[in-house]
Amino acid sequence: MTSPLKRLHLKTRIVTAVVVLSNVLGNSFLSRGMQSVGELISPSPIPYIRALLNPWVALGVSLLIVWLLSHMALLSWADLSYVLPVTSIAYVLVALVGRFVLHEHVSMTRWAGIALIMIGVTLVSRTAPRATLRLAPDTIKPQHSEGQS
């Protein structure tokens, strides 16, 4: 049996990975699909619904739903000020996908930005996911799992 704090960190890592991967893949597929759908600015919902029929867009949207749900789950135990920087590793992945999959040019400035994000993410991920005062009672004993309503 591992300690509750270790389990909290492990659970946080796994769910963070799901949040980041679903975000990067979802946005990439959405972007690929929207480029073939063409420019979309319309007050009417019909062109949006038509765009959703594009398979790339549909795949992107499904992954973004996974992203929303896993993000909500992560926020049920982790601080927003923890989740924000840690999930920013997605920006690094988007740039890497741009460079190695889409063969976009990545400038020195961008590489510097990527390096800063990675150092920042490493620092934040070493703090406790929940540093607010409610930490102690909530993590030590597993309380209600489905909320009170």
Added chain:
Amino acid sequence: MKWTLVTIIVLATTAGEVLQAIGMRQHGEIHDFRPGALGRVASALAQSWHILAAIFAMAVSFFAFMALVSMAELSFAVPVTAASFVLETFFAKYLLKEHIGRTRWAGALLVAAGVALLAL
């Protein structure tokens, strides 16, 4: 048009994620990831107006993002909308009253600086 969409996305994302954080904090930590338990979580969350408002805001942000990527590159769209990062950290501190220690501040500032460099 591009910048109007960026503004809508940043404001809607900030509102959506801060509301998500409030709603999920009220719900409490999710321990059980089996489908039945997750179903009960979903029905509890469907009764939280914070969560419903959050989902509405995320939907607004999503459709604006969809319009943005139809006219701009992903490598512009993703970093530029990260401006919400700064706004959200502000709300995390002053509205959600999160305790942000020195290491986390340092990390958050590095990430913000890095995202700004990506957006250049």
